[in-house]
Amino acid sequence: MQKVHVPLEGRQYDVCIGGGLLAQAGAYIAPFLNRPRVAVITEERVAGLHLDALRAGLAANGISMTALSLTPGEATKGWAGLTQSVEWLLEQKVERGDMVVAFGGGVIGDLAGFAAAVLRRGVRFVQIPTTLLAQVDSSVGGKTGINTQQGKNLVGAFHQPSLVLADIDILGTLEPRDFLAGYGEVVKYGCLGDAAFFDWLEVNAPAMAAGDTALRQEAVRRSVEMKAGIVTRDEKEHGERALLNLGHTFGHALEAATGYGARLLHGEGVAIGCALAFEVSARLGLMSQESPSRLRAHLAAMGMKKDLTDIEGALPDADGLIALMGQDKKVQAGQLHFIMARAIGEAFVTNDVDPLVVRQVLQDALARC
Ligand code: GLY
DSSP: OEEEEEOOTTOOEEEEEETTTGGGHHHHHGGGOSSSEEEEEEEHHHHHHHHHHHHHHHHTTTOEEEEEEEOOSGGGSSHHHHHHHHHHHHHTTOOTTOEEEEEESHHHHHHHHHHHHHGGGOOEEEEEEOSHHIIIIITSSOEEEEEETTEEEEEEEEOOOSEEEEEGGGGGGSOHHHHHHHHHHHHHHHHHHOHHHHHHHHHHHHHHHHTOHHHHHHHHHHHHHHHHHHHHHOTTOSSGGGGGGTTHHHHHHHHHHTTSSTTSOHHHHHHHHHHHHHHHHHHTTSSOTHHHHHHHHHHHHTTOOOSGGGSOSOOOOHHHHHHHHTTSTTEETTEEOEEEESSTTOEEEESOOOHHHHHHHHHHHHHTO
């Protein structure tokens, strides 16, 4: 087991990364409890695969659990899912000093974390992320929230977990496509801040995707280490934390254009978005053309979507995609903030991007479709 510490003043916590952590969940969680019971919010797929193991892991330390299994999928992360979760927690008589457990992927982590943030003005929670995407990104850093009709993640709170347990063995039960979608967020870390990590991924990611757990643990550890550093320096996203959104402005527009569903998973949109952000950076003369080509070659070698051509079905034209990018949370005073890069591993935030270049890059990418 490896630990990454998130040293936020007064809200510090550990992210524990390793195999077999579900079986030891009770030992990890017990020191945080006022009484030996927890309330678990999960979803039906995860519950079917792993809830018995979690129950046994908690029982091994005399901790009882009660669980709410929600419908899997992004649609659960809305007002109705929040109401259901909060009312259930109240029915379970969860007290201010109790612990909620978020047991699932990003949807459950965001929703259960937000329910914990507003319940009795804030109760503590543990994240047990079950997808690669949640292990490397959404379970760490305290962003919680729900989607509304107006857009994704527009209602929420910063509420840091007390502990994160990233059990690498759980990743073995993911569908290959879901694993690779999560890998989009792993690649993002190399692209945004660590060229040596990108080099390492080029060499090791195929074996990692094929199931090598030691490599999976190292990829999760390095990703979490980078995220912990960024969050510690800029918890509320006044500056550096925005780098974590590399590829997301393009990715969110593509997700919106494809209906937030199976046509394009979030991590797939992020991977294509990183390639587009690199392409724009190259056209602006910020980086050599070799960098976007190298990123796309790596994504292709991993069997991932790397370009608009890889998305099935019709897409809006360039102006339509740009309009969807304008719905992004990162719009400030009507201006889009972009994450651009000077090289692999050297991303930066700017609002100084010529919209005509963005339009041209999108037009060229659509022309290849
Ligand atoms: N997922 C981006 C962030 O946590 O800031």
